[in-house]
Each structure stands twice: as C-alpha cells, then as structure tokens.
Amino acid sequence: MSIITIERKVLEKNDELAAQIRNKFKRFKTFVINIVSSPGSGKTSILEKTIEQLKGNINMAVIEGDVQTDFDAKRVEKYNVPVVQIVTNGGCHLEAKLVQDALENIDLKGIKFLVIENVGNLVCPAGYDLGEDYKVVVLSTTEGDDKPLKYPKMFINSSILIINKIDLLPYVNCNIKELRENALKINPNLKIFETSCTTGEGIEEWCKWILENIKK
Amino acid sequence: MHELSVAQNIIEIVKENIPEEDLENVKTIFLEVGEFSGIVSDSLKYCFDVIKSDTPLENSKMEIKKIPFILFCNECKSETTNNMGIRLCEKCGEYNTKILSGTDMQIIKVEID
Numbered sequence: 001m002s003i004i005t006i007e008r009k010v011l012e013k014n015d016e017l018a019a020q021i022r023n024k025f026k027r028f029k030t031f032v033i034n035i036v037s038s039p040g041s042g043k044t045s046i047l048e049k050t051i052e053q054l055k056g057n058i059n060m061a062v063i064e065g066d067v068q069t070d071f072d073a074k075r076v077e078k079y080n081v082p083v084v085q086i087v088t089n090g091g092c093h094l095e096a097k098l099v100q101d102a103l104e105n106i107d108l109k110g111i112k113f114l115v116i117e118n119v120g121n122l123v124c125p126a127g128y129d130l131g132e133d134y135k136v137v138v139l140s141t142t143e144g145d146d147k148p149l150k151y152p153k154m155f156i157n158s159s160i161l162i163i164n165k166i167d168l169l170p171y172v173n174c175n176i177k178e179l180r181e182n183a184l185k186i187n188p189n190l191k192i193f194e195t196s197c198t199t200g201e202g203i204e205e206w207c208k209w210i211l212e213n214i215k216k
Numbered sequence: 217m218h219e220l221s222v223a224q225n226i227i228e229i230v231k232e233n234i235p236e237e238d239l240e241n242v243k244t245i246f247l248e249v250g251e252f253s254g255i256v257s258d259s260l261k262y263c264f265d266v267i268k269s270d271t272p273l274e275n276s277k278m279e280i281k282k283i284p285f286i287l288f289c290n291e292c293k294s295e296t297t298n299n300m301g302i303r304l305c306e307k308c309g310e311y312n313t314k315i316l317s318g319t320d321m322q323i324i325k326v327e328i329d
Contacts, residue, residue, distance in 0.1 A: 001243075002328050006233050010225050010247075010321040092218050124218055127254050152300050153254060186302050188311050 014128055017096035021103070021131030028108040029215040032116065034094075034130050036154060037138035038147075039120030042164040044072045045197035046138060046206075047115055051079045053207045058112040058214060063102045065094040065119045072117060082106055093124035096131060112214050122147070126154040133213070134158075140165040142172050145179035148186045155186040160193065162206065167196040219259040222321070223267055229323055230273060239272035244279050244327040250318040251285040252301035285318030 009015070025032050035043045051060060062083040064072045073085035084102040086094060099116060108114075116132060118125045137158040139147055142165055148155045155161065161183050169176060176194070183190055193209070195202035230245060249255050257280045268274050287296050289305035290312045296305050303313045 003325050004234060004328060005325045006229065006323045007325070008229055008233070008323050010222060010229065010323060012229075013225070091221070123254070149300070152302055153252065156302060185304075186300070 014096045018129035018131045030111050030114050031213050032114045032132045033134050033136050034116045034132035035136045036118045036125045038122045041138040041140040043117050043138050049197050049203045059110050060113045061106050061111045063116045092121050094118050099130045122151045126157045136160040138162045141168050141174040145175050148183040152186045161190045163194045166194045167199045219263040223264040238328050241329045242276040243329045246324045247280045248283050248322045249280050250283045250320050252319050253321045283317050286316040287313040288316050289313045
C-alpha cells in the first residue's frame with residue numbers, strides 16, 4: 001500500500017486558465033466585467049442601456065452565458081456590438097475554459113470594454129474566476145433586501161453591486177436602506193449603484209464609472 | 217453547488233497525477249473541503265459514487281476532511297472565525313482580515329493498494 005501526495009486545488013485548472021485570460025485582456029488593454037445575478041434581475045437590460053450610452057465613445061464586445069437559447073445575444077446584436085453566445089446546456093455557471101473558447105471568436109484589438117454576462121444564478125458563479133477585472137452583482141428590488149445575507153459568497157466576491165428596478169420601490173416590500181446595509185455588512189468594500197432600466201435613472205453614473213476604468 | 221462537475225474535476229486530477237496502471241488500485245482519495253468552499257461533502261461523495269463506475273476509479277472511495285474557516289485580523293492580530301464566511305473579525309469588528317483557511321477544496325493524497 002502506498003500514499004501518493006497530490007496537494008492540488010480542485011479549481012486549479014480554472015484559476016490557471018483565468019490567469020492566462022487576464023493576461024490576454026491586459027495585453028489588449030481591455031477592461032472586463034463579469035456580471036452576475038439571479039435570473040431576471042436585469043443584467044441584459046442594464047447591458048443594453050450601457051451599450052446605448054457608451055457605444056459612441058468606446059469599442060465594446062460581449063460574451064453571453066445562458067443555459068439555453070441565444071435570446072440575450074440576439075438582444076445585444078441589435079446594437080452592432082460583437083457578441084458571442086455560450087450555451088451551457090445545463091451548466092449553472094461560466095468557467096474560464098468556456099470564456100477562452102468564446103474569445104477565439106472575438107478580435108480584442110481595439111476593444112476597450114468587454115462584458116461577460118454570466119448564467120443567471122446567485123450561487124455558483126461566485127466561485128469561478130473568468131479573468132475579469134471586476135465581478136458586478138446585480139440585485140433587483142423585487143428580490144428582497146435580505147438577499148446579500150442569504151447569498152454572502154456572491155457579495156463577498158463581487159466589487160460592485162447594482163441595485164436595479166428602483167422604479168418599483170413604491171410597489172414592493174424592499175427597504176433599500178436595509179438592502180444597502182446588508183450588502184455592506186457582508187462586504188464593506190462594495191461600490192453600490194442604483195438603477196432603473198425603465199426610467200434610465202442611475203445609468204449615467206454607472207457608465208461614468210466604466211469610462212473611468214477604461215485603460216489607456 | 218454543482219458537486220457532479222466537481223467530482224468530474226477530481227477524477228481528472230487524480231488521473232493526471234497517478235500512473236495509469238495504478239488507477240484501478242486507488243483505494244481512497246483524501247480531500248480537504250473548506251467550510252465555505254461552497255461544496256456539500258455528502259453531495260460530493262454521492263456524486264462521486266455515481267460517476268466513478270465507468271472509470272478506472274470505480275473501486276475507490278472519498279474521504280473528506282472539513283477545514284474550518286479561519287481569519288487573521290490585521291487590526292487586532294487575532295485569529296477568528298465567522299459563521300457566515302464573511303471577512304469580519306468577530307473580536308474587534310473590523311474587516312481588515314486575511315482568510316487563512318476554509319474556502320478551498322484540495323485533493324491532498326491518494327492511497328493505492
């Protein structure tokens with residue numbers, strides 16, 4: 001009987017690939033965000049509003065991740081922004097390998113801003129580095145102000161929180177002050193934006209932050 | 217989480233690190249799973265038992281050691297833990313902490329007959 005020492009992290013392969021992807025983004029000076037949330041929080045709507053506002057200023061590209069369909073890629077295509085749709089066929093999160101494969105279909109030359117829209121899921125994407133600069137978590141007012149406490153890992157691993165659908169606040173049981181407090185309790189370094197894709201409120205401030213992070 | 221794809225990863229890593237001729241003699245795979253790695257140990261074992269049957273590792277089993285979540289606080293210099301896995305020092309209330317353990321999953325070693 002013998003013992004063979006392995007001592008390898010299970011997610012090591014993903015982390016190595018993510019580091020390679022990160023280097024590639026660095027070489028091309030592309031600013032990259034990984035947008036995560038529950039299904040229906042408004043990731044794609046926020047993305048559409050962002051494209052509308054920034055398209056004239058900077059070259060953008062998008063990688064979409066979904067379990068099924070290319071609905072989201074089709075929505076982005078309407079803006080003539082390069083987009084690749086990843087269909088996971090059951091996978092509950094994007095991994096670095098899938099992003100690497102998608103990047104084979106995107107010419108990063110001149111692309112200043114890349115958005116990776118993750119599979120709608122407030123749990124699993126938290127653990128997977130995709131080579132991004134920042135993870136952006138979207139939480140809508142209809143989901144409830146206790147969600148940061150119920151899904152801490154996602155909020156710990158994110159740098160930005162976008163509280164979306166703020167136009168619905170008068171109609172839902174969500175205390176936005178408590179939501180912010182809960183989120184900051186989990187991660188006091190979270191930068192928080194409040195948006196509505198229906199009224200357009202907050203989109204400008206969000207886009208301003210993106211422009212501030214574009215690499216020269 | 218998605219213990220099935222994690223079990224798949226583990227099988228691949230073991231295959232990469234153990235000579236092919238020894239794979240079917242692997243008796244035990246020793247893992248360390250952090251308290252806040254996002255993995256449920258029982259689910260992982262169950263998934264492993266399901267997918268190992270078509271692989272050379274079909275006679276092996278997993279043994280999982282749970283690793284507690286431990287923080288080092290850069291402010292008060294103490295080691296603490298936290299029952300939500302957040303980086304809050306429960307001694308002094310500051311967030312200036314470093315995670316020492318409890319968020320990773322590692323394959324430590326393999327016992328071969």
